[in-house]
Each structure stands twice: as C-alpha cells, then as structure tokens.
Amino acid sequence: MQSKYQPLERFVMYKLLLLPLLFISQLSYAVEFDIYQSDYKPLNIALMVDALPDQEKQQVLLNHVIKHDLESSQSFHALNEVGFLASPEEAFQSVDYADWRIIGADVLALCKLTETDAVWHVDLQVHQPFRGKELLKQSFEVKKDALRGLAHQLSNHIYQAVLNIPGHFSSEILYVTKHGDKSDLMYMDQDGYNLQAVGTDFTLLLSPDWSPDGRFVALNTYVGNRPRLETFDLVTGKRNGFGRFHGLNSTPEYSPDGRFIAATLSWTGNSDIHIYDIKSKKWRQFTHYRGIDTTPTWSPDGKWIAFASSRLGSPQIYRKAVAGGKAQRISLKAAYNTSPVWSPKGDRIAFITKKKWEYALATMRVDGTDVRYLATGQAIESPSWSPNGQMLLYSAEDRGMRRIYRVPSWGGKPVPITAANHDASDPAWSRH
Amino acid sequence: MKLNKLLFVGLASFALMAAGCAKHEVTTDSGMTKHSAAATHSVKSMASKPASSSVYFAFDSANLDAAGSATLDGYAAWLNDHGGITVTIEGNCDQRGSREYNLALGQQRADSVKAYLVARGVSASHIDTVSYGEERPACSGTGEACWAQNRHADIVSR
Numbered sequence: 001m002q003s004k005y006q007p008l009e010r011f012v013m014y015k016l017l018l019l020p021l022l023f024i025s026q027l028s029y030a031v032e033f034d035i036y037q038s039d040y041k042p043l044n045i046a047l048m049v050d051a052l053p054d055q056e057k058q059q060v061l062l063n064h065v066i067k068h069d070l071e072s073s074q075s076f077h078a079l080n081e082v083g084f085l086a087s088p089e090e091a092f093q094s095v096d097y098a099d100w101r102i103i104g105a106d107v108l109a110l111c112k113l114t115e116t117d118a119v120w121h122v123d124l125q126v127h128q129p130f131r132g133k134e135l136l137k138q139s140f141e142v143k144k145d146a147l148r149g150l151a152h153q154l155s156n157h158i159y160q161a162v163l164n165i166p167g168h169f170s171s172e173i174l175y176v177t178k179h180g181d182k183s184d185l186m187y188m189d190q191d192g193y194n195l196q197a198v199g200t201d202f203t204l205l206l207s208p209d210w211s212p213d214g215r216f217v218a219l220n221t222y223v224g225n226r227p228r229l230e231t232f233d234l235v236t237g238k239r240n241g242f243g244r245f246h247g248l249n250s251t252p253e254y255s256p257d258g259r260f261i262a263a264t265l266s267w268t269g270n271s272d273i274h275i276y277d278i279k280s281k282k283w284r285q286f287t288h289y290r291g292i293d294t295t296p297t298w299s300p301d302g303k304w305i306a307f308a309s310s311r312l313g314s315p316q317i318y319r320k321a322v323a324g325g326k327a328q329r330i331s332l333k334a335a336y337n338t339s340p341v342w343s344p345k346g347d348r349i350a351f352i353t354k355k356k357w358e359y360a361l362a363t364m365r366v367d368g369t370d371v372r373y374l375a376t377g378q379a380i381e382s383p384s385w386s387p388n389g390q391m392l393l394y395s396a397e398d399r400g401m402r403r404i405y406r407v408p409s410w411g412g413k414p415v416p417i418t419a420a421n422h423d424a425s426d427p428a429w430s431r432h
Numbered sequence: 433m434k435l436n437k438l439l440f441v442g443l444a445s446f447a448l449m450a451a452g453c454a455k456h457e458v459t460t461d462s463g464m465t466k467h468s469a470a471a472t473h474s475v476k477s478m479a480s481k482p483a484s485s486s487v488y489f490a491f492d493s494a495n496l497d498a499a500g501s502a503t504l505d506g507y508a509a510w511l512n513d514h515g516g517i518t519v520t521i522e523g524n525c526d527q528r529g530s531r532e533y534n535l536a537l538g539q540q541r542a543d544s545v546k547a548y549l550v551a552r553g554v555s556a557s558h559i560d561t562v563s564y565g566e567e568r569p570a571c572s573g574t575g576e577a578c579w580a581q582n583r584h585a586d587i588v589s590r
Contacts, residue, residue, distance in 0.1 A: 248539040271536040294536040338530035
C-alpha cells in the first residue's frame with residue numbers, strides 16, 4: 001500500500017523532531033465501544049500573511065480561512081502569532097529557522113498578498129524549521145472575486161506539501177434538512193460557508209449522492225406517496241426520474257466512472273441491488289437474494305460493490321464483484337452492521353454498527369478486520385468520506401435535533417458542522 | 433377455531449348489514465320506497481371489514497405473529513368478498529437502526545403482508561405496497577412502548 005495516505009506513518013517522520021505537545025484526547029462516553037484514538041499529534045503551524053495596510057480585509061480573510069481549514073483537519077494546530085519572533089517582512093526577506101524552532105513551529109507558511117488591476121497575486125512559501133528545509137515556493141493569481149477559493153487552494157498546497165496527501169479544502173458538501181413534511185437539499189463549502197438551499201420542497205429526501213463530475217445528485221424522494229429515484233441537476237435545478245418501479249426504489253450510488261448508478265429496487269418481490277446504465281437507460285439485476293439487499297457502495301476501481309444484506313437474519317456487510325460471482329461476507333463483528341461506504345483510497349469501508357442498543361460509526365479493512373470505532377451517538381447514520389479519505393461526515397441526534405458531524409478517519413474528535421437549531425441529515429461529500 | 437371465528441364474523445356481518453339495510457331504506461320525494469344499492473348485496477353472507485387494518489412486528493423482523501395472522505385472515509376474507517377493492521400496504525419501522533436499511537425492512541414487512549393475503553386467495557394485482565421506513569413514525573418518542581407502535585404495516589384502501 002502507498003504510504004502517502006497513512007497519517008500514522010507520516011507522523012513517524014516528525015516524531016523525533018517535535019517538541020513535547022499537549023494533546024487533549026477526546027473524552028469518550030461510549031459504553032459498548034472502545035473508541036479508536038490515534039497517537040497522531042497535530043503539527044504546530046506558524047502562518048503569516050503579509051499585505052499592504054489597505055488590504056487588511058483580504059489579509060484577514062486569507063489568514064482566517066487557511067487557519068480554519070488546516071485546524072479543522074485536526075492535523076494542524078495554528079500557533080498564536082503573538083509569539084512570533086519575526087515580522088512578515090523580515091520572514092519574506094530571509095527565514096531564520098532558529099526563530100521558528102524556538103517557538104515549536106513544525107511548519108512555517110508564509111503568504112504575501114499583492115494586488116494588480118485585475119487580479120490578486122499570492123506568493124506562498126512552506127518551510128519545515130526543524131529540518132531547515134523549504135518544502136514549497138509557488139505563486140498564484142486569481143480574479144478579484146475569487147480570493148476565498150484561492151485561500152482554500154493555498155490550504156490544499158500547504159497540507160499537501162507537509163503531509164504528502166491532497167487537501168480536501170476546495171470540496172463541497174450536500175445534506176438534507178427537513179421542515180414539516182417537506183425536505184430541502186442544502187449545499188455548502190466544506191467549511192460551512194456559502195450555505196444555501198439548492199433544491200426545495202421534496203416530499204421526503206434521502207440518500208443524495210454526487211455524480212463524480214459534481215454536476216448531478218442522485219437521490220431518493222417520494223412523489224404521490226411512492227418512492228422513486230431521481231437525478232437532480234445542480235446547474236439547472238431540473239429533476240429527472242429514472243427509477244419508478246412498484247415497491248421500493250432507494251439508495252442510489254454513482255459508479256466511480258459516472259456511467260452507472262447502483263440502487264435498491266424491490267419490484268422483483270424483494271429488495272435487491274440493481275444497476276442502471278445512464279447512457280442506455282437500462283437496468284440489470286445485480287444481486288438475487290430473497291431477503292434484503294440494500295445500500296450499495298462501489299469500490300474506487302469500480303470492480304466491487306459492497307452492500308448490506310439480511311442473508312444471516314440481521315444485516316451484515318457483503319461484497320460482490322461487479323463482473324459476477326458469489327457475495328462474500330465482510331463484516332465479522334457485531335450482529336447488526338449497515339450503511340457501508342467504500343473509502344476513496346479503497347482500503348477501508350466505513351459503516352454503522354450496533355452493540356446491545358448502542359450504535360457507532362466504524363471503519364474496517366475490506367476483509368472485515370481491524371475495526372476502528374470512531375464515534376457513537378443517538379441515531380448515528382450516513383457516513384460519507386472526504387475526497388482524500390482523511391475525514392468522515394455522519395449525522396447524529398443532539399438533544400432531539402439531527403446534526404452533521406466531521407471526524408478524522410484516523411481517529412480524532414467529532415465536531416458538529418451544522419447549527420444546533422437546524423435539522424441536518426444525509427451528508428454527501430463531493431468527490432473532488 | 434379459525435373456521436368458527438370466520439363463521440362468527442360472517443354471521444355478525446350479516447346481522448350488521450341487515451340492520452344497515454333497514455336504515456338505507458329511504459323515502460323519495462315522490463313518496464315511493466326505494467332500496468339503496470347496498471341492499472341488493474345483503475342476500476348472501478359477507479365478511480365485514482376488520483376493525484384493525486394494522487399488523488405489528490418485532491425489531492428487525494418482517495415475520496407475522498399470531499395476532500397479525502388473525503388480523504390478516506379477517507382482511508383476506510373481506511377482500512375476497514369485495515373483489516374490486518384495491519389496497520396499499522404501507523410498511524413502517526421504528527427509528528432504531530439505519531434509515532436506509534429500514535426502508536428495505538418496511539418494504540419487506542409490506543411484502544410479507546402481501547404474500548400472506550395472496551396465499552389466502554386475494555389477487556396480487558389488487559395489492560400495492562410501499563415502505564416509509566422510519567420516516568413517518570406514528571409515535572415520535574423513544575422507548576419500547578413507542579417503538580412497538582412504529583413497527584407496523586397498514587392496509588389502506590383509498
């Protein structure tokens with residue numbers, strides 16, 4: 001396996017160089033589950049944004065967005081600039097690594113913002129003071145109205161330069177909010193900015209899934225008291241029904257190449273996984289089992305589909321080759337395992353598991369071993385991976401209100417990312 | 433036992449219908465006595481519509497228990513006597529477990545009721561099924577008393 005996605009391995013590189021850090025681990029109230037805690041400690045980053053005095057607003061924006069992005073990943077801790085021993089001007093002229101080692105900066109990121117008539121120009125440098133090494137020196141230009149987007153790109157570059165993992169800071173999130181009998185499809189940037197309803201007044205709305213190109217959303221809604229599958233065009237707002245059979249039509253999931261949608265249909269007499277060919281508009285039945293097969297998820301290479309099935313009575317997670325063959329059981333522990341979602345890297349599957357009457361979000365290897373419990377919660381549901389596989393979203397109830405949480409897939413603190421007084425469920429993280 | 437029950441239901445319904453017929457005898461403006469449409473059917477014994485149209489399930493199960501089967505026996509008899517009626521069976525679940533899995537479980541509950549009715553002679557083409565999973569709870573609280581109410585399939589004729 002490639003090491004570039006392994007936070008534990010990447011930490012080993014820095015382990016001996018780090019000053020002692022206080023890492024306050026999450027207090028866990030789980031009774032049935034031993035919540036997985038990685039020994040990864042966030043890297044201290046000193047971030048400086050230099051700009052002329054009349055660009056203070058833009059300077060603050062860059063500083064705020066980049067700091068928030070990097071800290072939200074729980075891979076970085078931003079140092080307070082009060083302790084910095086050099087001014088931005090001095091640092092840009094020449095970096096004295098000793099100045100940054102003394103305050104414990106594992107990473108130094110310098111941004112210099114300049115303005116021309118048409119564009120914002122940013123020079124970015126990323127250094128590792130303890131190795132005395134410059135990791136990145138690059139310049140960027142964006143149109144005047146795109147500074148926030150550039151800030152996310154800078155976060156991506158800093159993240160990638162230090163951790164050798166692509167950043168997920170330019171990604172987007174969809175979720176569902178319910179009000180009375182109606183549901184809206186909500187959109188926001190991954191940091192919660194730009195929140196808006198993109199589709200309104202659905203009668204029930206479940207299981208939204210992004211098309212790989214980010215243009216469409218496959219979803220399950222009800223029309224005239226019947227469940228159906230639709231695609232929703234995020235550009236035009238147009239809804240298009242593509243699965244309207246007798247009985248159940250649910251849990252649509254795009255294939256990684258965007259050519260197919262796997263879903264649950266029950267017109268054959270029971271719930272099975274079927275595959276829809278978007279181009280030919282034809283369905284083919286993929287699983288044949290007299291009980292329940294549901295919630296398909298594709299492996300990133302498109303060769304496998306994992307799903308939940310009641311083959312053994314209570315739900316367990318299985319996988320079957322798209323080319324055909326027998327379904328193989330994956331989940332080995334616990335009597336109730338549902339909602340599988342394959343990771344973007346392909347080596348793990350996130351799912352929801354139950355012990356006694358407590359539920360948890362967990363991940364496991366694709367052979368069912370190495371189960372890591374990441375979070376527990378009332379009505380914990382709907383895992384969704386960040387495009388780089390480093391974070392997971394899920395929904396859970398907090399004092400009767402459904403909220404969306406984000407937790408590092410390598411073990412960390414669950415953080416709510418939707419408001420406490422706003423119903424939010426069915427998160428879907430964009431694929432890029 | 434079952435036969436006796438059916439017989440009783442049949443007799444009771446006959447008595448009810450006879451009583452109903454008397455009430456449906458209306459006097460028209462012209463002063464003539466006219467029978468309502470229902471009266472023409474009252475010559476033979478027919479099963480009455482069962483009082484309950486809901487059956488209940490255990491957690492994560494679509495199996496019918498004895499009470500559920502008894503309800504459905506009565507319903508099958510009524511449907512067989514009223515050949516033209518179409519019904520929709522709505523499957524529901526309590527809010528524990530995965531919502532997406534519960535949609536499939538609600539469908540399985542509806543399908544299991546449908547299969548039972550079909551086995552007792554009801555035409556499959558007159559039965560539609562739909563699952564609402566845990567999306568439309570009858571009781572929105574927590575605790576087994578509430579959850580038990582939510583694990584049901586309803587036979588709805590519209």
